Amino acid sequence: MGRTDRGAAPEPTVHEADPVSRPEPRGLSRRGLLGLAGAGVAGLGLGVGGDRVAQAAVAAASPSAAVYPFYGAHQAGIVTPAQDRLHFAAFDLAADATRDDLVALLRDWTAASASLAAGAAIGQFGAASGSYDAPPEDTGEAQGLPASGLTLTFGFDPALFETPAGVDRFGLAARRPPLLVDLPHFPGDLLEEGRGGGDLCIQACADDPQVAVHAIRNLSRIAFGRASLRWSQLGFGRTSSTSTSQATPRNLFGFKDGTANIKAEEPAVVDEQVWVPAADGPAWLAGGSYLVARRIRMTIEAWDRTILREQEAVFGRTKGEGAPLSGGTEFTEPDFSLAGRGDTPLIDAAAHVRLAHPAQNGGARMLRRGYNFVDGNDALGRLDAGLFFISFQRSPEQFSRVQLSLARHDALNEYTRHVGSALFAVPPGARRGSHIGAALFA
Amino acid sequence: MGRTDRGAAPEPTVHEADPVSRPEPRGLSRRGLLGLAGAGVAGLGLGVGGDRVAQAAVAAASPSAAVYPFYGAHQAGIVTPAQDRLHFAAFDLAADATRDDLVALLRDWTAASASLAAGAAIGQFGAASGSYDAPPEDTGEAQGLPASGLTLTFGFDPALFETPAGVDRFGLAARRPPLLVDLPHFPGDLLEEGRGGGDLCIQACADDPQVAVHAIRNLSRIAFGRASLRWSQLGFGRTSSTSTSQATPRNLFGFKDGTANIKAEEPAVVDEQVWVPAADGPAWLAGGSYLVARRIRMTIEAWDRTILREQEAVFGRTKGEGAPLSGGTEFTEPDFSLAGRGDTPLIDAAAHVRLAHPAQNGGARMLRRGYNFVDGNDALGRLDAGLFFISFQRSPEQFSRVQLSLARHDALNEYTRHVGSALFAVPPGARRGSHIGAALFA
Numbered sequence: 001m002g003r004t005d006r007g008a009a010p011e012p013t014v015h016e017a018d019p020v021s022r023p024e025p026r027g028l029s030r031r032g033l034l035g036l037a038g039a040g041v042a043g044l045g046l047g048v049g050g051d052r053v054a055q056a057a058v059a060a061a062s063p064s065a066a067v068y069p070f071y072g073a074h075q076a077g078i079v080t081p082a083q084d085r086l087h088f089a090a091f092d093l094a095a096d097a098t099r100d101d102l103v104a105l106l107r108d109w110t111a112a113s114a115s116l117a118a119g120a121a122i123g124q125f126g127a128a129s130g131s132y133d134a135p136p137e138d139t140g141e142a143q144g145l146p147a148s149g150l151t152l153t154f155g156f157d158p159a160l161f162e163t164p165a166g167v168d169r170f171g172l173a174a175r176r177p178p179l180l181v182d183l184p185h186f187p188g189d190l191l192e193e194g195r196g197g198g199d200l201c202i203q204a205c206a207d208d209p210q211v212a213v214h215a216i217r218n219l220s221r222i223a224f225g226r227a228s229l230r231w232s233q234l235g236f237g238r239t240s241s242t243s244t245s246q247a248t249p250r251n252l253f254g255f256k257d258g259t260a261n262i263k264a265e266e267p268a269v270v271d272e273q274v275w276v277p278a279a280d281g282p283a284w285l286a287g288g289s290y291l292v293a294r295r296i297r298m299t300i301e302a303w304d305r306t307i308l309r310e311q312e313a314v315f316g317r318t319k320g321e322g323a324p325l326s327g328g329t330e331f332t333e334p335d336f337s338l339a340g341r342g343d344t345p346l347i348d349a350a351a352h353v354r355l356a357h358p359a360q361n362g363g364a365r366m367l368r369r370g371y372n373f374v375d376g377n378d379a380l381g382r383l384d385a386g387l388f389f390i391s392f393q394r395s396p397e398q399f400s401r402v403q404l405s406l407a408r409h410d411a412l413n414e415y416t417r418h419v420g421s422a423l424f425a426v427p428p429g430a431r432r433g434s435h436i437g438a439a440l441f442a
Numbered sequence: 443m444g445r446t447d448r449g450a451a452p453e454p455t456v457h458e459a460d461p462v463s464r465p466e467p468r469g470l471s472r473r474g475l476l477g478l479a480g481a482g483v484a485g486l487g488l489g490v491g492g493d494r495v496a497q498a499a500v501a502a503a504s505p506s507a508a509v510y511p512f513y514g515a516h517q518a519g520i521v522t523p524a525q526d527r528l529h530f531a532a533f534d535l536a537a538d539a540t541r542d543d544l545v546a547l548l549r550d551w552t553a554a555s556a557s558l559a560a561g562a563a564i565g566q567f568g569a570a571s572g573s574y575d576a577p578p579e580d581t582g583e584a585q586g587l588p589a590s591g592l593t594l595t596f597g598f599d600p601a602l603f604e605t606p607a608g609v610d611r612f613g614l615a616a617r618r619p620p621l622l623v624d625l626p627h628f629p630g631d632l633l634e635e636g637r638g639g640g641d642l643c644i645q646a647c648a649d650d651p652q653v654a655v656h657a658i659r660n661l662s663r664i665a666f667g668r669a670s671l672r673w674s675q676l677g678f679g680r681t682s683s684t685s686t687s688q689a690t691p692r693n694l695f696g697f698k699d700g701t702a703n704i705k706a707e708e709p710a711v712v713d714e715q716v717w718v719p720a721a722d723g724p725a726w727l728a729g730g731s732y733l734v735a736r737r738i739r740m741t742i743e744a745w746d747r748t749i750l751r752e753q754e755a756v757f758g759r760t761k762g763e764g765a766p767l768s769g770g771t772e773f774t775e776p777d778f779s780l781a782g783r784g785d786t787p788l789i790d791a792a793a794h795v796r797l798a799h800p801a802q803n804g805g806a807r808m809l810r811r812g813y814n815f816v817d818g819n820d821a822l823g824r825l826d827a828g829l830f831f832i833s834f835q836r837s838p839e840q841f842s843r844v845q846l847s848l849a850r851h852d853a854l855n856e857y858t859r860h861v862g863s864a865l866f867a868v869p870p871g872a873r874r875g876s877h878i879g880a881a882l883f884a
Contacts, residue, residue: 085651085678087816092823132751139746140696140761141679141814144689194821209527209651209678210692213816217694217825221746228823234816236527236651236676237583247586250652252659254582304581304663309574319582372583374529374655374676375817379636381534381670383659 064207066149070110070117072429073287074275075436077151078367078392079264081243083205086235086371087212088293088388089220090157090198090422091227099170103441105226109154109202110435112222116215119147122222139221142214150206152215154436155291155424158182160199175440177282179396180425183292186407188418195295195420198230203291203390205369209236231420233295235371235388242369248322248330252298252372252385253415255315256322259330260357262367273365274392284439287428289392292366292399295373295420298386303415314411316351324353350411356402364398366391386416396423506649508591512552512559514871515729516717517878519593520809520834521706523685525647528677528813529654530735530830531662532599532640532864533669541612545883547668551596551644552877554664558657561589564664581663584656592653594661595645596878597733597866600624602641617882619724621838622867625734628849630860637737637862640672645733645832647811651678673862675737677813677830684811690764690772694740694814694827695857697757698764701772702799704809715807716834726881729870731834734808734841737815737862740828745857756853758793766795792853798844806840808833828858838865 064083068076093102112122123137131137161176162168202219206212213234220229239251240258244265251257262269271277278286303311312318316325316334324334326346336354340346347354358365370389377383391399407413427437506525510518535544554564565579573579603618604610644661648654655676662671681693682700686707693699704711713719720728745753754760758767758776766776768788778796782788789796800807812831819825833841849855869879 133749135747136696136750136753136761138696139694139742141692141694143692143696143762210814213678213814213827217742217827220823220825221743229819229825230823232819232825234678234818236655236678250583250585252581252583254578254580254585300581300659301663305577307575308578311578319578320585372652372655376676377671377674381662381672383662383671383674385659
């Protein structure tokens with residue numbers, strides 16, 4: 001048996017983003033695009049213990065060959081089954097950027113994103129392009145890796161339409177969706193400088209972090225001179241399922257998260273709660289959504305010293321299976337009226353599952369797509385860890401309504417601190433030959 | 443088809459660490475240990491488009507079922523095929539910690555590590571243990587995940603034996619290996635506060651970052667009151683192969699890295715270059731190694747503006763395949779004497795591959811096991827990215843010799859900055875019933 005090669009791993013699975021889009025041609029591996037790469041590694045023998053070691057490597061590499069088309073009626077990365085890893089980035093446009101620069105940037109980002117999502121490199125390098133005297137168009141660290149289910153999702157901050165000082169830099173102020181205003185200050189918010197704002201955002205999700213990082217790096221590079229990275233966040237583990245085919249993952253409190261999340265297999269709910277309908281306006285946003293991002297620091301050391309009974313009371317679910325404390329299994333609907341001994345409700349009045357439940361929030365739901373993060377540790381030796389919350393919804397009001405209720409009463413607040421916040425309007429998907437946000441400039 | 447479940451995924455592959463160790467009993471999934479978890483999720487139907495989505499989820503989840511035994515003649519995580527993800531942590535012992543505290547901590551860490559490496563939780567929680575009125579022993583975020591090839595590798599800093607002020611806190615000064623002294627200051631070093639030092643280190647490697655993070659978090663928690671986290675580093679992508687069964691990965695310069703690395707399949711080389719032989723002394727370190735860690739920040743924005751010809755000249759290899767510029771394929775031995783036009787050597791005098799080559803360093807080699815990192819971005823919008831270099835060697839002198847040569851002449855220095863540095867003595871593996879470092883205290 002020869003060397004394993006991530007690039008030569010399983011056949012890619014190509015998915016249609018939605019019924020309206022046309023399927024992408026089968027994704028080429030980046031390796032396939034490079035004349036220089038990939039030759040001469042087959043057929044090398046294994047040494048002592050080789051067979052057993054090889055088995056491990058096959059299990060370990062296990063690349064994701066999923067390919068999601070970039071073009072479509074909606075942007076990918078929303079109802080797409082949540083990938084395992086995240087690199088999220090927000091950008092400021094250059095002070096001297098013009099409306100034409102902005103359109104050109106979106107056009108360039110669109111073309112590059114379509115290549116990246118297909119598992120291809122940006123451009124070519126080396127002998128194939130004859131460009132030894134130019135910097136390689138692609139930075140190269142994802143050569144040989146499959147598409148890994150990469151999606152790139154673009155959003156527009158309120159500041160793109162009008163700066164906080166009221167400056168209409170790009171002639172877009174009149175086209176700002178009335179709902180696209182900075183989120184309100186919620187009780188307990190402790191927002192930190194450099195963890196919000198920007199003009200544009202890109203959410204890169206993939207099953208291989210190197211693929212997500214490669215995408216953000218190369219899109220940043222394409223923006224050079226026109227827009228620069230303002231803040232960014234890596235997430236190592238998804239905390240929500242967006243498909244019934246996925247097992248519910250766990251957050252860093254050790255609890256299953258997102259059991260009641262909106263799933264791609266509920267198209268009526270997705271239409272009702274996630275996509276902006278034409279009737280809501282503005283027209284350029286029809287088929288788009290609103291993205292809320294919140295960096296939620298967890299004080300996990302305090303949490304870890306809390307007794308199990310209290311942890312479960314705080315969530316209103318069991319820690320093992322994730323079943324509501326009113327009984328049943330993970331997917332049993334919670335019964336908030338059920339009382340135990342002394343007429344105390346089995347699910348506490350301040351329990352997270354109660355306060356976040358649509359029944360307590362006028363039916364408001366969100367499609368959650370957050371990620372666990374650990375960004376080193378602070379000077380006291382505490383892990384800088386938590387949840388990078390991401391949700392998509394038809395209106396920011398869905399988030400605000402639930403968050404206001406949580407911020408006031410949620411028992412979980414004792415163990416969390418919201419330190420970053422951002423809101424973006426997510427335009428609909430781009431059609432082939434066009435670009436992200438085209439209708440905004442039409 | 444029902445829900446996929448990482449915990450119920452492929453049968454674990456159990457590996458023997460080395461010929462001396464006994465194989466671990468087949469690793470149980472954490473889910474298996476928990477009475478509460480895992481019931482009731484099978485048999486749920488899929489909605490619209492379910493089949494296609496399910497295929498993606500299977501490809502995406504692709505958990506690594508590899509299990510490496512914790513006990514053995516050598517510690518795991520050195521010649522183990524390099525896993526995909528890293529969480530590295532250094533700890534300071536508490537000011538009032540005694541020698542007995544230190545031994546007890548190593549004993550506790552050993553027991554917990556053996557469980558974690560087997561894919562099991564630490565202790566139990568919930569109904570199974572009847573401990574609703576105690577904090578759960580395990581924090582829970584890895585419940586349901588397989589072992590994911592987790593290895594935990596422990597090391598001792600020079601300060602454990604004697605503080606820089608000369609204090610022998612634990613009666614170990616006389617047992618300090620003469621070679622275990624802080625690394626010299628190398629030309630160009632720009633070491634930052636909080637990126638080195640500590641008394642002990644733990645290298646956690648796994649194919650799932652959530653499993654590596656879970657291990658460091660729980661080991662930190664076990665140390666509460668006895669030792670605290672001083673610094674830590676997450677790495678998202680391995681930059682070296684340590685087995686001929688693995689494809690050579692790429693660093694964030696976009697080049698293949700570690701082509702000429704020491705491989706597990708070369709036992710004679712491993713014995714010669716990696717393990718401390720009894721003859722070298724001290725006796726307690728026989729079968730151990732020395733671990734060097736260096737945080738190397740890359741100025742990738744400058745690199746990305748460099749022409750391909752220059753990039754390849756800096757490395758001395760092609761960017762596509764990774765072949766030496768003297769010709770051949772990736773695994774062809776470089777010919778440093780071969781000259782091209784005008785008698786200029788094909789591999790530059792300052793090329794990284796030349797200066798790092800054993801032939802230029804008295805035969806010195808290292809087993810490299812580094813990881814790519816991205817830790818957000820700085821205020822100028824530059825990614826805080828680079829290589830967290832890790833190497834294992836029989837003597838720190840192997841590293842110092844090569845690094846001195848590189849620090850003086852390497853063309854790559856224009857694009858890198860060494861900002862963190864640490865050296866640890868890595869004791870041999872623990873035998874079942876004993877603990878890591880037992881011989882040091884015998």
